[in-house]
Amino acid sequence: MDIETIRRLSLARHLYQLGKTSLASPNDMYLFAAVNLLQDAVEAFLIALGDHVKAEIDQNTKFDKYFLQINEKISPKELPFKNKLIRLNRIRVDSKHYGIQPARDECERVVVSVREFFEEASSSVLGVNFSTVSAIDLLDDGEMKDLLLEAKMARESDDLEACVIGCRKVLYVAVEHKYDVSKFKEATPQGIFAALSYAPYYARDPQYIQENVKDPTDYIVRDHSRIDQDLLKEGVDTTAFWNVWRLTPEVYRSEDKQWVIKHDFGKLDAATLADTAEYVFSTVVDMALAIHAVRRAVRSKQHGRYLVKLAREGVPVYEKADIDSKVTATTPVGMTQIDTDYRVEGLKGDGPFWHVSQMTNGTWLWGFVFNEDVA
Known part of the structure; x- marks a missing residue:
C-alpha cells in the first residue's frame, strides 16, 4: 500500500x-x-x-x-x-x-x-484494519513512531488498555517530559538544567516537591498556557490534545528510563475503553503527524563544535556576562579548551565574554568565561 x-x-x-x-x-x-x-x-x-x-x-x-x-x-x-x-x-x-x-x-x-x-x-x-491503518508510516523513525506502532499492535490484538497507555506515552515523549520537576527535588539546578525545564517556576523547588509530589506521576507539573502555545506552533489541535490527556492514564518515565503507569481504574474500565480507545488512537496519530510535519518544515542551523582555548587552569565560569556575578564552576586541572557557541559584550560594557557549555567529569560547565581568561 x-x-x-x-x-x-x-x-x-x-x-x-x-x-x-x-x-x-x-x-x-x-x-x-x-x-x-x-x-x-x-x-x-x-x-x-x-x-x-x-x-x-x-x-x-x-x-x-x-x-x-x-x-x-x-x-x-x-x-x-x-x-x-x-x-x-x-x-x-x-x-x-x-x-x-x-x-x-x-x-x-x-x-x-x-x-x-x-x-x-x-x-x-x-487487507488492513480501518481503525488502525494510519499514517504512522509517514512519520520519521524515532521514539514517537515506535510507541505508536506498539499502540497499533495493541489495538489490533484488542488490548485496548495497552493501546491507550501507549498513546499517553506518545504525549509524554512529545510534550509532558518537558515539565518534569524531579531534577529539582534535592536542590535547585543552575544553568542548563534549569533552562531545560518548562515547568512553572513555583514547582522547581524542593519544598514544593516535598509537599505536593505524592506519586511519580506528580513530578509532571504542566504549564497549560505554554502547552497550548507550543501545540499551536506545532499545528496540533489543543482541544484534541486535552481530550486525550483526560481520557488516558498518566505516565512517567524515571531517570533509568523505566515507565511508571498510573492505573486509573475509571479510565481503564473495559466499557470506557470500548468507547474511547479508537478516538484516542486516531487523534494521537493525527497529532504526531502534525508535529512531524512542522518540525520537518523548520529549517535549523547547522550545528558544529566550536572551541576556545583557555589561558590557564582553574578559569572561573560566571553565571552572567559579568565578572561580579556568581561563579557557577571552575575549569578543572588539565582543561586547556572548552566548547563555546557565541561571544558577546559584558553587561557592564566590558568583555567580551565567551558563552561556554560542556560536560566534564560529570559536572556541567555552563555560563560565561571572561576574555582575559582566553588564550
Whole structure:
C-alpha cells in the first residue's frame, strides 16, 4: 500500500469522526454537517480503493460509478453496502442543494453502515484494519513512531488498555517530559538544567516537591498556557490534545528510563475503553503527524563544535556576562579548551565574554568565561 492510499484512508477516518461528532450534537443544524462529512469520508475512501486497485476513476466519475469501476477490478468480490451508501449520497444532495434537513434516525442508521463499510472493505480489499491503518508510516523513525506502532499492535490484538497507555506515552515523549520537576527535588539546578525545564517556576523547588509530589506521576507539573502555545506552533489541535490527556492514564518515565503507569481504574474500565480507545488512537496519530510535519518544515542551523582555548587552569565560569556575578564552576586541572557557541559584550560594557557549555567529569560547565581568561 502506498503513502497516498494511507493518506486518503486517514482522511476518510478523520472526516468520519467529524461527521459522527456532528451527529452527536442535539442541535439539528449539525445534521446537515454530519451527512456531508460522512459522504465526503466515503468518497475519500472510495478514491483510495480505486487508486489501490487501479480502477478507472477521475474527477468526473459519479458517486455510484465508483462502485462499478472498483467492483470490476476486485471481481468476484463486490463492495458491500452499495445501496445504503448511495442513499447517503442522496440525503447529502438533498441537504446541500435543496436545504432539506436530514432525519436524525436515518442519519444514525447511516453512520453505522458507513463504519461497517469501512471495516469490511478495508479488510477484504486492502487487507488492513480501518481503525488502525494510519499514517504512522509517514512519520520519521524515532521514539514517537515506535510507541505508536506498539499502540497499533495493541489495538489490533484488542488490548485496548495497552493501546491507550501507549498513546499517553506518545504525549509524554512529545510534550509532558518537558515539565518534569524531579531534577529539582534535592536542590535547585543552575544553568542548563534549569533552562531545560518548562515547568512553572513555583514547582522547581524542593519544598514544593516535598509537599505536593505524592506519586511519580506528580513530578509532571504542566504549564497549560505554554502547552497550548507550543501545540499551536506545532499545528496540533489543543482541544484534541486535552481530550486525550483526560481520557488516558498518566505516565512517567524515571531517570533509568523505566515507565511508571498510573492505573486509573475509571479510565481503564473495559466499557470506557470500548468507547474511547479508537478516538484516542486516531487523534494521537493525527497529532504526531502534525508535529512531524512542522518540525520537518523548520529549517535549523547547522550545528558544529566550536572551541576556545583557555589561558590557564582553574578559569572561573560566571553565571552572567559579568565578572561580579556568581561563579557557577571552575575549569578543572588539565582543561586547556572548552566548547563555546557565541561571544558577546559584558553587561557592564566590558568583555567580551565567551558563552561556554560542556560536560566534564560529570559536572556541567555552563555560563560565561571572561576574555582575559582566553588564550
